[in-house]
Amino acid sequence: MWKSACLGLCGLALSAAPAMALDTKLSASCKPVKPEIDISKIERKIQLPQESTYKAMQKAQDPIGREAYDEALAILLPVIERNEDRAYDNAWVRTQVSFIYASKKQWNKAIEHSRAALSKNILSATQELQIRNNMMYFYLAAENYAKALEAALEYFKYAPSPTADNLALLASVYFEAGKKREAVCPLHQAINMSKDVKKSWYDFFYSLHAELQDFEGATTVLMEALPKYPDTKIYWQQLPQLLLRLSRDTEALAIMELADKQGMLEKESEFKNLSALYSQFEAPYKSAETLQQAVKEGKVKADEKIWKQIGQNWSLAREYRKAIEAYGEAAKFANDGTYFQYQGEIHSELENWKEASTAFNSALDKGGLKDPGRVYLNLGIAQYNSGNTNAALSTLEKATKYEKTRGHAAQWIQFINMKIAAR
Numbered sequence: 001m002w003k004s005a006c007l008g009l010c011g012l013a014l015s016a017a018p019a020m021a022l023d024t025k026l027s028a029s030c031k032p033v034k035p036e037i038d039i040s041k042i043e044r045k046i047q048l049p050q051e052s053t054y055k056a057m058q059k060a061q062d063p064i065g066r067e068a069y070d071e072a073l074a075i076l077l078p079v080i081e082r083n084e085d086r087a088y089d090n091a092w093v094r095t096q097v098s099f100i101y102a103s104k105k106q107w108n109k110a111i112e113h114s115r116a117a118l119s120k121n122i123l124s125a126t127q128e129l130q131i132r133n134n135m136m137y138f139y140l141a142a143e144n145y146a147k148a149l150e151a152a153l154e155y156f157k158y159a160p161s162p163t164a165d166n167l168a169l170l171a172s173v174y175f176e177a178g179k180k181r182e183a184v185c186p187l188h189q190a191i192n193m194s195k196d197v198k199k200s201w202y203d204f205f206y207s208l209h210a211e212l213q214d215f216e217g218a219t220t221v222l223m224e225a226l227p228k229y230p231d232t233k234i235y236w237q238q239l240p241q242l243l244l245r246l247s248r249d250t251e252a253l254a255i256m257e258l259a260d261k262q263g264m265l266e267k268e269s270e271f272k273n274l275s276a277l278y279s280q281f282e283a284p285y286k287s288a289e290t291l292q293q294a295v296k297e298g299k300v301k302a303d304e305k306i307w308k309q310i311g312q313n314w315s316l317a318r319e320y321r322k323a324i325e326a327y328g329e330a331a332k333f334a335n336d337g338t339y340f341q342y343q344g345e346i347h348s349e350l351e352n353w354k355e356a357s358t359a360f361n362s363a364l365d366k367g368g369l370k371d372p373g374r375v376y377l378n379l380g381i382a383q384y385n386s387g388n389t390n391a392a393l394s395t396l397e398k399a400t401k402y403e404k405t406r407g408h409a410a411q412w413i414q415f416i417n418m419k420i421a422a423r
Contacts, residue, residue: 021192022188022191022192022205022220022221022224023188023220024188024209024214024216024217024220024221025214025216025217026181026184026208026209026212026214026217027184027185027188027217030184030185030188030189031185032189033156033162033167033170033185033186033189035156035157035158035159035160036157036158037157037158038160039125039126039129039158039160040125040160042125044122044123044124044125046124047088047122047123048088049088049089049092049093050083050086050089052079053079053083053086053089053092053093056075056076056079056093057076057079057092057093057096059075060072060075060076060096063075064100067103069100069103069104072100073097073100076093076096076097076100077097079093080093080094080097087120087121087122088120088122088123090116090117090120091116091117091118091120091122091123092117092123094113094114094116094117095113095114095117095123095127095131097113098110098111098113098114098117098131098134098138099134101113102134102137102138102141105141107138107139107141107142108142110134110138111135111138111139111142114131114134114135114138115135117131118131118132125158128158129155129158129159132151132154132155132158133155133159133166135151135155136148136151136152136155136169136173138151139151140172140173140176145173145176145177145178146177148173148176148177149173149174149177149179152169152170152173156170164189164190164191164193164194165190167186167187167189167190167193168186168187168190168198168201168204170186171183171184171185171186171187171190171204172204174186175204175208180208180211180212181212183208184205184208184209184212187201187204187205187208188205191205197225197228199225199228199229199232202221202222202224202225202228202229203225205221206218206221206222206225206238209221215242215245215246216246218242219239219242219243219246219248222235222238222239222242223239226239230262233264233266236255236258236259236262236264236265237259237264237265237266237267237270239252239255240252240253240255240256240259240270240273243255244273249277249280249281250281252273252277253274253277253278253281256270256273256274256277257274260274260290265299266299268294268299268300268301271290271291271294271299271300272291272300274290275287275288275290275291275294275309275313278290279313284312284313284314284315284316284317285313285314285317285319287309287313288309288310288311288313288314288317288319288322288326291306291309291310291313292310292326295307295310302329302333303333304330304333304334307326307327307329307330307333308326308327308330308339310326310329311323311324311326311327311330311339311342314326315346320346320349320350323342323346324343324346324347327339327340327342327343327346328343331343331366334366335368336366336367336368336369337362337363337364337365337366337367337368337369337375338363338368338369338370340359340360340362340363340366341359341360341363341369341374341375341378343355343359343362344356344357344358344359344360344363344375344378344379344382345378347359347382348378348381348382351385353382353383353385353386354382354386356378356379356382357379357382357383357386357388360375360378360379360382361379363375364376364379371402371404371405372402373399373401373402373403373404373405373406373409374399374402374404374405376395376396376398376399376402376405376409377396377399377405377408377409377412379395380392380393380395380396380399380409380412381396381412383395384412384416389416389420392412392416393413393416393417396409396412396413396416397409397413400413
């Protein structure tokens with residue numbers, strides 16, 4: 001039996017839960033990304049550029065600041081040529097030139113100068129680490145994802161303390177290189193080491209699990225993301241669908257109920273699913289109310305099936321007047337008199353005999369009934385109880401012509417005749 005208790009999830013949209021490790025089946029085997037080489041142990045002699053090289057670099061800063069990149073290159077490229085035999089000056093200037101080409105979106109040139117700077121093996125370990133990081137971005141910008149992955153792995157081989165942003169980027173590189181499974185672990189590490197996880201990381205982590213068919217994992221991700229980003233409508237829409245897919249219907253109903261209260265449901269299928277779940281959990285009133293309101297607001301297209309469903313649930317909820325109205329709407333779409341028959345049966349249950357007679361007559365007039373004998377029988381009973389004895393006998397006589405109702409109709413005729421004889 002359904003109860004509007006939200007299964008303990010009512011506070012979901014109000015406050016985020018304390019930070020906890022986000023673990024899934026795909027992340028169970030993950031190991032933290034760690035450096036293979038300790039850069040603190042790489043010994044390099046401290047180098048200083050020649051005065052002429054230093055002055056050229058200083059001179060180039062003005063055009064760089066003005067984004068006059070060609071002017072800056074005209075100053076620095078000759079310096080590189082003049083210093084082919086001076087490794088440190090050459091590498092140092094190439095680092096700056098790579099940035100200038102990157103600013104011009106000439107990624108291949110930026111990569112070329114970065115690689116050349118690294119090849120000198122003379123810059124400090126920290127400088128070389130930064131260049132490796134830059135190359136990862138340059139390859140990504142050039143959409144050379146295979147090389148971007150190579151550069152990323154090279155960077156993380158040396159990176160002593162990768163940040164969450166670094167790790168999320170590595171996940172992106174894996175993804176762009178077509179290695180979705182490998183993208184899971186660095187992103188998992190990034191999320192779990194962050195106090196305030198970026199929404200884009202949750203979105204990425206969710207999409208990885210969904211694409212890799214780990215729907216339990218995708219559900220776990222959204223269950224953590226939703227309290228932290230409760231205004232994200234797509235979370236409210238995706239999470240119930242995942243829960244339904246996993247046959248976690250009770251949780252799906254709780255989430256969908258909260259989503260509906262906060263105006264997060266939009267699609268026709270969402271309102272239909274919510275109504276169906278209410279019905280499944282023996283809440284026919286909520287089922288009918290939800291669907292009828294959605295029809296009224298134009299969120300669900302009205303048709304015979306929808307109004308029939310609304311009518312059935314109002315009837316189960318013992319809201320008979322509302323059921324009669326819903327069946328009246330369904331009748332507008334139907335090619336037969338079935339829904340007038342339903343109205344008549346409800347009126348009979350309520351002992352509204354005149355209204356029942358009107359409804360049963362409408363059913364017979366429209367025709368196409370599966371069991372017309374039953375309608376004649378019920379009409380005859382309604383007419384008798386309305387005090388219209390002659391009409392009742394005539395109608396019940398018609399009911400005797402149908403095998404299913406012959407015996408019952410004959411009993412009523414006998415009963416009425418006995419009443420007449422006893423007067």
